[in-house]
Every structure is written in structure tokens, then in C-alpha cells.
Amino acid sequence: MTAVVLDRFGGVDQLSSRRIPLPGFGDDDVLIRVEFAGVGSWDAEERRGEFDGAFGVASTFPYVLGWDAAGTVAAVGRNVTRFNVGDRVYAATMPVSRGGFYAEYGVVEAEFVARVPDRMPTEQAGLLAWDALTALSGLELLGLRPDETLMVFGASGGIGHLAVQLARHRGIRVLAVASGDDGVALARRLGADEAIDGRREDVLAAAFKFAPGGLDAALVTAGGETAERSLRAIRNSGRIAWPNGVLPVPVTSPGATVSHYDGDRSRTATDRLNAIIEAGSLAVHVARTFPLARAVDAHRALEDHYVGKMALRVGPEAP
Template structure:
């Protein structure tokens, strides 16, 4: 690609942190491609709850770098390789890839092009649709890291709290791949239906069903583990269903955290987005029937509608069609 002919790109930018109305479309310079980088021509980007938190300024300074404007959001993307840095040998221009990035340092993926260190870029498995890959990386990798942390054996019991959300519905599938018995606590009839379709051994609606009673029926001796993808009073109460020797995986950023410490050990953690982790994830995808459920896809120009939808009820992930 001739960098001189594509010196600028379309992007969704913030000129300051705030509400949905702060999002605006504009042409900005392409990001600089350093020696260890991959420049991705973005086709689809994931839209997630943390995008809204970041848009409001709550991550300002959290990653050890000062926020600079115009600021581009977006942590998950898929597309094709447009260029590579001189140290990058494992990707070719034109290859289909996905990436998990952190917008704060170099800009996010709500843009026609995004630059990501090669370590955090992976090939899209042949069987995976591009749209699904665009909304997958951080949630799937966080699910995988959480299950590693819990270390469950086949046949042991896991409650996935928030099982119809992005992280939750991917956790259900990865747990079932490992032979773990899954009780899915989902949201709404559509959420329960999704969790059942994806292989949960039991699925209930956390908004109207008695989670504690259902959990004790599912695992009379107490659950072996819980992975929490949505905090709050119901989540905290449901943790009483875990045995005292059990384990709780709680991704950093899932709020609110428990007010009262539960009886079992809580491990707060971050998802691993290294090449080792994406290689493992890709092997699982190639071996089975893993899917990313896309609740809705929005045109690039309607990013504000996507952010408004984050506040309402939906299942799976939201995606933005960029390219």
C-alpha cells in the first residue's frame, strides 16, 4: 500500500470525553506503522460496554498514558493486513486477521485503518465469518483466561453469571468444549434460549428466576466455580451457591464488585491477549462449533445508535461495519 495515497482515513473520533453526542465522523491521519506493527484495514469492529465507559472518560490515565485528542475508541477488530513493520514476518498483506488492542496508546479500531502490535494480531480461522471475528477477541480471550484460572475438570460445575452477554455466551461455549457442566444465568427469554442453544446444561433468567434455588438444584453439594460477567446484587447473592472450597473468577472492569466478600476465593484478572492465547483460541474454534452471536450490526455512520443500544437489552455482541 502506498502510504502517500492513503495519508488520511475516515474515523469516529472524540474531541472530548462525554455522552453519545461527542462521537463524530472525521478524516484523520493514518496511524504510524512501527517495526513490530500490523496495519489492519478494518472491516468490522466490536462495540462493547467498556467502549461507553471509556467514552465517558473513566479510563482517562488508567493505562499509564495521557489521553490525546482526537481520540478513537474500539478494542476489537477484524479486517485484512494492509502493511507490516519491518520486524513482522508471519503476516502477509491481504490476509484476514483479528486483533485485541487498547485504544489509549495508539488509537482504537473505530476507523478505516488501525495499527496493532503483531503479538496481539491473529489469523481469522477459516470457518469463522469475518463479522463474528470482529466482535470476538477480548471477550473470548477473557473467557479463556478465566477458565484457566478456575482450572475445572470435566464434569465439574460452573455457573456463568451474565451468560447471554458477549463475554458470557463465549464462556458457555469454551467451558462446554472442556467438558464442564454449565449453569447459565442469562437475561430475558432470548438470552436463556441463546445459552441453551450454545450448549448450557441448565439456563435460567436471572431477572425473574430464583438463581440460588436453581443453582442448588443444579449442584446440590454446591457449585465448583462461578465466572461473573455482570456485577450487582443478584450476582452477589448467587455466589452463596458456591461451595466454600470453590473458586470465583471476576474479570477486572466487571462492576460493581461484591460489597460482602463471598465464602469462596475471588480472583480478579485480565484477559491474556498474547499470541499463545490466540493460538489456543483458534485451535478450539477450528476443532468445534464456536460462534460469536451478533445481536445487531450497525453501519459506521450510526455508531451513536450502537452506543445507545448498549444501554438497553440485547444478547451477544454488537458490531460496527467499518469497511
């Protein structure tokens, strides 16, 4: 199969396209013919080697990036009964140790594969899994009731713009802290009750205007000094959800409890996510789409300002 691979960790120039063997395929696996793969902000960190050894598994080369994708089922293992060849599916994987989705085919355990709801385009589904499941897990951890208040910090990013929609689906009042005029506009379009530019506006002042007695909770999807300072707006009895991998972590402890967590990518979680999608309440904002052969350009674009998430078109129709 054709894949974009790393033969060593480093800069964008280490990404190259070539033919490699199909990944190993077991009885509990699904082989997916990839049509679209997500390009996450963390892909650049992984490319540089910052995840090397992080999952207790030695990195091997050629190394294929790509944590989420959508396409069609090409084959199933003998123990897999939920999927048939040709089904349209999306999946979340971990590139260590069988490779990711910057490739024509990817192998994932059936537990972490889900059907694409009819109303969702395959391109959007290709960017969905990790970001939406991380947002959903964070909201479930916070356990907010309708009309309680939530600050989504990083609300125009991959996780954040989905968190805004999932929170509004639950009836939660959302203050979105986004980036740039386009990020603010996106957050408002997706249903945020209030949206501000965290790079130009006083987040604390906006938060206390939105919730004079303090916010009930925060979901932090982008770290840094502004994010840390903004947590002072959370009531001491409130809650803060901080996904593992969002850096830098707070240097000082806010008054509210901070819970660091991982996104749940199990079948139970994707079933809950699909029910929300089928209700018509979720859309993925695709920032830009690149053909697989231009993965280097996609990684360069990660360094620029954008909202939503980048995509790779992997299918044979790619220009």
C-alpha cells in the same frame, strides 16, 4: 482515513465521523484495514471518560474507541514475518495511546494479531478477541475438570455467551444465568446444561438444584447485587473468576476464593483460541450490526436489552 472520534469525553453526541491521519506504524506492528469492529459495553464507559488515566497514559484527542476488530493486513513492519498483506486477521488492542478500531485502519503489535480461522465469518471475528480471550483466561484460571460444575453469570452477554461455549468444549457442566427469554434461549442453544433468567428467577435455588452440594466455580461477567448473592452457591473450597472491569465488585467476601484477572491477548492465547474455533466449537452471536457512520446509534443501542455483542461495519461496502 475516516474514523469516528471523540474530541472530548461525554455522551453519545460527542461521537463524530471525520478524516484523521493514519496512526503511527512501527517495525513490530501490523496495519489492519478494518472490516468489522466490536462495540463493547465498556465503550460507553470509556466514551464518558471513566477510563481516563486508568492505564497510566494520558488521553489525547481526537480519541478513537474500539478494542477489537477483524479485517485484512494492509502492511507489516520490518520485523513482522508471520503475516502478509491480504491475510484475514483479528486483533485485540487498547485505544490508548494509538487509537482503537472505530476507523478504517488500526495499528496493533503483531503479538496481539491472529489469523481468522477459515470457518469463522469476518463479522464474528471482529467481535471476538477481547470477550473470547477474557472468557478463556477465566476458565483457565478456574482449572475445572470435565463434569465439574460452573455458573456463568451474565451468560447472554459478550463474554458470557462465549464462556458457555468454551466451558462446554472442556466438558464442564454449565449453569447459565442469562438475561431475558432471548438470553436464556441463546444460552441453551449454545450448550448450557441449564439456563435461567437472573432477573426473574431465584438464582440460589436454581444453583442448589443444579448442584445440591454447591457449585465448583463461577465466572462472573456482570456485577451487581444478584451476582454477589448468587456466589453463596459456590462451595467454600470452590473458585470464582471475576474479570477486572466488571463492576460493581462484591461488597462482601463470599466463602470461595475470588480471583480478579485480565484477559490474556498474547499469541499463545490466540493460538489456543483458534484451535478451539477450528474444532468447530465456537460462534459469536452478533446482536446488531451498524455502519461506521451510525456509531452513535450503536452506542444508544448499548442502553437497550440485547444479547451477544454489537458490531460496526467499517469496510467501504457499508451502507
